[in-house]
Amino acid sequence: MDGQRCHWCGTDPVYVAYHDTEWGMPDTDPRVLWEKLILDGFQAGLSWITILRRRDGFRDAFEGFHPDTIARWGEPEVTRLLADPRIIRHRGKIEATILNARAYLDMPDFGAFLWDYVDGTPFVNAPETPADIPAATDLSHRISKDLRKRGFRFCGPTITYAFLQASGLINDHLVGCPARARCLSAGQRVQNGQRVG
Known part of the structure; x- marks a missing residue:
């Protein structure tokens, strides 16, 4: 990839691949968006690379992140997950995932709910340096509250903002980052009503 990547992925091959192919790519699939929100919640207090390296373990332990399955879970599943070294073993986050699955199922369309906040078009920032990228915004506060x-x-405002960036509702790739153009192109497809993700 030519050009200067965003600073945060460094040179770790796992992180670089994630940056180049996933981060900031607009996603409209409700189930995938839900999984991303859950994983961003598990990131709270940790670095994203910690979650990324365990993502396959998370997917296996949480049975593919299918909300209809997870919504039926209770204490036996929480106990099982607390003993699973492939994930972040945090009771509060595990229990929140079950509650979030139930909340997801109570919504008609999680994807539409999120994309309505940006009128179906990714919000494009133009950060030139890492200092230009906020940790949270009015938008992330609003979505978090809702x-x-x-x-x-x-799903506090900071977690929500990281989720919006990762899911491509907000394009925060640095100006000059080669992945920025790919995300802009994918954002145009979303704007034109094509499903992405």
Whole structure:
């Protein structure tokens, strides 16, 4: 990839691949968006690379992140997950995932709910340096508040902003980053009503 990548992925091959092919790519699949929100919740207090390296383990332990399955879970599944070294073993985050699955199922379309906040078009920033990228915005505060009203947990404004960036509702690739153009192109497809993700 030519050009200067965003600073945060460094040179770790796993992180670089994630940056180059996933981060900031607009996603409209409700189930995939839900998984991303859950994983961003597990990231709270940790670095994203910690979650990324365990993502396959998370997917296996959480049975593919199917909300209809997870919504039926209770204490036996929480106990099982607390003993699983492939994931972040945090009772509060595990229990929040079950609550979030139930909240997700109570919504007609999680993807439409999120994309309506940006009128179906990714919000494009033009950060030239890492200092130009905020940790949270009015938008992430608003979405976080609405999610919590609907019963979601571990979705504060900072987690929500990271989720919006990762899911491509906000394009925060640095100006000059080669991945920026790919995300802009994918954003145009979303704007034109094509499903992405």
